[in-house]
Amino acid sequence: MSVLVFVEGLNGEIKKSSLEAASYGSQVAQQLGTTATAVAIGEVHEEALAKLGEQGITKVLYDADDRLKQFVADAYVKVIAKAAQQESAKVLVFSNSNIGAAVGSKLAVRLNGSLATNVTTLPNTDGGSFIVTRGVFSGKAFADVNLTSDVKIIAVKKNSFEVSENGGATATVEKLSADLADADFAAAPKETVMQDTDGGILLPEAEIVVSGGRGLKGPENWHLVEDLAKALGAATACSKPVSDLDWRPHHEHVGQTGITVSPNLYIAIGISGAIQHLAGVNSSKVIVVINKDPEAPFFKAADYGIVGDAFDVVPKLIEAARALDK
Amino acid sequence: MKILVCISNVPDTTSKINFTGDNKEFDKNGVQFVINPWDEYALTRAIELKEAKGGSVTVLNVGEADAEPNIRKALAIGADDAIRVNAHPKDAFFVAQQIAAVAKENNYDMILMGKESIDYNGFQVHNMVGEMLGIPSVTPAFKLDMVDDSTARLEREIEGGKEVVEVKLPFVASAQQPMSEPRIPNMRGIMTARTKPLAVREPVGAEAKAEYVGFSKPEKKGGVKMIDAENAGELIKLLRNEAKVL
Known part of the structure; x- marks a missing residue:
């Protein structure tokens, strides 16, 4: 045995x-x-x-x-x-x-x-x-x-x-x-298509996840999420509205009907924290919420929070993350 | 085409989760039940296929009588008839046995359901049913189309990518977003649903293999620590030195 x-x-x-x-x-x-x-x-x-x-x-x-x-x-x-x-x-x-x-x-x-x-x-x-x-x-x-x-x-x-x-x-x-x-x-796949992670980290396996919501205003601003993720060695994710709007691909959508993640650190930028989103991330060990609305429900589920505009706050985080000795 | 869609009756996403009887049972008090959101993707896709190709959609629920309002809702959305196996769904193996028993008596071309239920989060039943019936199970699928009358083409998610699979009917598949856009029943659907057949049958004798002995809730978080936006960089230091996650 x-x-x-x-x-x-x-x-x-x-x-x-x-x-x-x-x-x-x-x-x-x-x-x-x-x-x-x-x-x-x-x-x-x-x-x-x-x-x-x-x-x-x-x-x-x-x-x-x-x-x-x-x-x-x-x-x-x-x-x-x-x-x-x-x-x-x-x-x-x-x-x-x-x-x-x-x-x-x-x-x-x-x-x-x-x-x-x-x-x-x-x-x-x-x-x-x-x-x-x-x-x-x-x-x-x-x-x-x-x-x-x-x-x-x-x-x-x-x-x-x-x-x-x-x-x-x-x-x-x-x-x-x-x-x-x-x-x-008999049921072998006809075709397997792997995502191009660009040397990045697969979301379901990631220990750190940086996730963006509608607060980022458009796909052209995603470099903020990507640069912070890169500086931290993190995978990127997004909220449901963002994937519904096609700003980001569906496989990045975390939440009730997307994928469930449980990283050591989950950083949510411009995501209000609807209960459907929380269902996908609530077993993360540490949650950071960055939102300009102090009333955003996500702060109740967070360990650390910053009330502020993502466009001001995230560049400061990127700078501080890059300055960390690995 | 004959399609079987399995639905479960689950607490609404916004429900407060509590337990009674020494934390041995889920407290249904004041909880609103809905069709499992993942199952809705399967149901709507089945109805779309029926509208395009003809055939019928049967919904199946393994559950007690209090599931009937949501079974009627599935009929209102567009299923033709329904079966309820009158039993408390003890575990995934028990539920899969009930579904397989119904499937063996009827020649369904496909058996669809959500990838998991939002209450027990098992991700088990579809693969068990496929194995019990000796037919392919494609899970979790986010796209389902017919290639011809006897072959379906599905796309399923794997970690880090997707696979395109073609299978002959019959097969089992589980659904996830964005397989379809769930529908809200209209007034005509609600009226006709009242008279659509809903058969109740007793379960086949099957034992549960996983015995739920108790429940608990996660520890409450200690509250949020706010950092001034001007000193945002301080957060990174706290994450390394205090939370120790960097």
Whole structure:
């Protein structure tokens, strides 16, 4: 019996959210007195796989089938199910990403397991229970869930766990083949289009997010958001009205019907803080609000606030951020 | 084309979230319930496809009788008929089992729903239903069009990009913005919705696999610290030295 962690790659490296999942998985393994194995699929450098030892992973199973470079749910499920069987895994850990949660849901059916997504704590295993806490009501509450099946599947909320660094430790890397058939790729994507992040940081993975609203008056002023983001090593985001007006692309829209982020620092510029927006950002650890309206509701949810015109305030922030020694 | 749209009945976004009975149950007192906003994208897109290609839209809710006003609202927006599985939605696995049972008795060409509900934020049911029925599940999709009578073309969001997927009918998809522009029911829709069929059926025996044992609320923030706009640069220092996030 072991704990199995699914890790996702991006450009040959392992995604930060998967490093968090690996750290989580090895802590669960320690709790249960067993070891943690990772299963990797697609395009990841072998060095990056071995380095998972730093997160406490002892063994990595790797399926290098070329067809797995793109996400194909059925094929991924088959590979992970094979790894789970081989390792007699009773706990499977994923990142709560679009891929991780999708594959986790399908495996819950296939392996007859209990699933919790959006998980924010290690399990409480007192008295034979297996209780984890998960975010519910769009960040307004947490629920404790007892996973009652023999197999437990957990999708870990992004940026909820520190990446553990056990310097120098390496994991052994073994090949895994799930003997995939063409039928497993029937729903393969025709085309995958990655956003041009211009060397920037992907919003769902970001530790710092700088977000702009209608207070910026137009897309031509977005350099204020971008320059501050660049100086802080942050990703950029926007409010719903801004994406509805096509000032910014939809994938930058955070809020109730956009994406949910939980960075360490969220800086909102010219966003009033409608409840729908808060639903997407309220689990951020520190919130900064910059708005010229002192009555903006967002100030109630903020840790730091500045009442002032973005066009005066943001350049001062950019200057101060650039002056920080890294 | 026969389309099944699954909707859940959720507290309105502006609701205060409270719990009763030793924090074991959600307090419905004074809470206004709405159709889950993500499900509305699926519902409107289904109705648009029906208007363009013909066919029918059935809405399905797994829930208790208090969900019926919102089921009627979905009928008023343009669905043709409705099914309510009379059960408390215990967990995602339980709900997916109910949807799969209904789907097995009817040959739907597509099964649509929102990517998650705004109350339990699971992002699970659509993929479970696809797996239970052995058909593709494309989630979360923000675009859905028919290529021909038997093939749909969807665009789904992945972290850092999008994928274009073509699947044969039948399939499951979950919806997110901007798949469609949700509609408000008009007076004629509200009138006709009253007489549209709403069948109530009992659940199939399925156990829940995730048992909700208690709820809690996040710690209250300590209040906002205001910084003078003239000294805005001070904020950066506080973020590094006090909040320690830079």
